[in-house]
Amino acid sequence: MALFGNAHTIDPASAQHDYARLLGHGEQVHAAFLLIRDTILFTDRRLILIDKQGITGKKVEYHSVPYRSITHFAVETAGTFDLDAELTKGVDIYEVQAILTQFVAR
Secondary structure (H helix, E strand, O other): OOOOOOEEEEOHHHHHHHOHHHOOOOOOEEEEEEEOOEEEEEEOOEEEEEEEEOOOOOEEEEEEEEHHHOOOOOOOOOOOOOOOOOEOOOOOHHHHHHHHHHHHOO
């Protein structure tokens, strides 16, 4: 899943409802982001990447990354004229880092 464009936050409760079929019993969405038409879910168990493909977006690929599989991640803030920034001002990159830190460190 390529991370291009601008992301914005989705209400975790809405994501919990919208993607309930993807979640295991008792699995909770803690944060969710929409990136153009792709979605990133941070649950209490894993990172779920939802990649809509094709012109219509009917073909969807789901990637499930257990936090225990993540051994490294990096956060880079955007510069003043950084045109390839992946998250908008509405998304707190430090919140994303905190979520990853919370679950990866387990």
